[in-house]
Amino acid sequence: MSEYDYDELGLVAGLEIHQQLDTATKLFCQCPTELREPEEATRTFTRYLHPTRSELGEIDDAALEESRVEREFEYLAYDTTCLVEEDDEPPHELDEEALETALEIAQLMAMHPVDQANVMRKIVVDGSNTSGFQRSTLIATEGEIETSDGAVGIEDLLLEEESAQRVEETADGVRYSLDRLGIPLVEIGTKPDISSPEQALEAAERIGMLLRSTGKVKRGLGTIRQDVNVSIEEGARVEIKGVQSLDDIDDIVRNEVGRQAELVAIRDELEEREASVGEVQDVTEVFEGTDSGVIAGALNSGGSVTAVPLYGFDGIVGREIAPDRRLGTELSDHAKRHGAGGIFHTDELPAYGVTEAEVDALRDAVGAGPEDAVAIVAADADVAEAAIEAAAERAGTALEGVPEETRGANDDGTTRYLRPLPGAARMYPETDVPPVEPDPSEVPEPELLTEKVERYQDEYDLGAGLAEQVAYGQHMPLFEDVVADGIDPTLAASTLESTLTELRRDDVPVENLTREHLEDVFEMAETGDLPNEGVPDLLTELAEEPDRTAEEAAESAGLGGADDEEVREAVVEVVERNEAQVEEEGMQAFSGLMGECMGAMRGKADGDLVSQLLREEIQKRA
Incomplete structure (x- = not known):
């Protein structure tokens, strides 16, 4: 897709960064924040969730749409799972360590802490929380970060509980793991000051650097997620959830701008054609004896084929609006929400076993002419009806342009429909948790990673490259701790950033090495019980058999220092x-x-x- 003139289109974008904090316990209970393997689960239980009304008696549109899909939610519980996580006991007080870290982050972005932090409930009925809502509290407001294209305002910083980890789809719904539920995370929202894909990426990188500067955030896949809000002048605000990689942000913004621009162009063309959406109809008779495997499979199972005529839509349903995604893909995303495998439409037919004669008969059945398109769904009768109605509703919004909605990020930089944008009706006070009064006066301001790089070079005589690797690496807090305890900085840095990398490339399971393993190895090297040259061998021994102590592994492998x-x-x-x-x-x-x-x-x-x-x-x- 070609690059657009973002100023001319009126691009406005903002970020929401969600970062897990590396605390000892969860936000509202004393359970550990370590992830577990699903096989370690000791029991399971199920829940059915339904939306509740706000204090004003309103039901949030996003929650309402989620509830229309009847699903059973199964939860994997562990030997560390408590009653708070199961929603069988009220939450405890807000974790002090998490609050202190959130205040440190706020300082780095020149934000103003609130006088009193009140915990709120945010309705979530997709099963990701056993309670049916997520607890969130505003910690600070009105900050700023710098980018090469100007300042980007920071709207707010919230302290929230992480959702449960989605494990897999089941026959009846979704299976979640409770190990992640309740891990503290901060949500940082920027103001809509971002005006290009490149600035969006730079702003996200800047915020990421500030977060890591605290040394108190979790690292690794899934510990940080970026949501991106994008709109153009003639489009609408779209929230894109779950961007896993920083490197994808500029592509996400670029593709969303293109998608909205194409939808605006489609709106204008449909208006010229005086297009409209017809009534949903049952067209099962058209496909009796069909050679289409998908349709025949549905009919043989007692299902039906439903259709909606899209008057004036010929050639537009199949038009590409993003790389490898078409308007028909949007209709299909809505249909899939109701259990259908997708849709067929006449811009792509005859194909998939559907003959030209069947297409002609389909057009006749619904009163569609050559300028029109027809979309169909083949599935169980109830599913087929709900799915084609959802597709028809989405086709109707194409007449208006770009719908406001929440979308999910795909790995290729495109997005897919998730649900309507949530509104204020999903927030209400949490009465089980007392408010707290943040005191930023005793919270030290962290040293920036860029400052650490310079200090490591000056104070520890590390080379520029190694200093940067350590400062930005996931072992930075450990490096600072062991050096403070008297370990040689060069040994610590080279081990953490070079030796572990080399061992990993040699297929040594370095993920088995704990902080205690590394600390003990450094201590043995410092006291002379282990030559520096023996460090890789000892780390290999410990990685292979992590239940042993460093001393036991060294003795077994004959790695003690020789006189x-x-x-x-x-x-x-x-x-x-x-x-x-x-x-x-x-x-x-x-x-x-x-x-x-x-x-x-x-x-x-x-x-x-x-x-x-x-x-x-x-x-x-x-």
């Missing part, structure tokens, strides 16, 4: 074995023999000591 005499004996043995080479080459034999000596010691001797003794032995014989 000077033992090292000299090994060096002498290597030199004598290569006596002819030494006599012929003298000190030039050093390089080759050094590797052989280190191999003989198997990580039990420091390289400097081996080097010194090898030089001495060569000089004796030269």
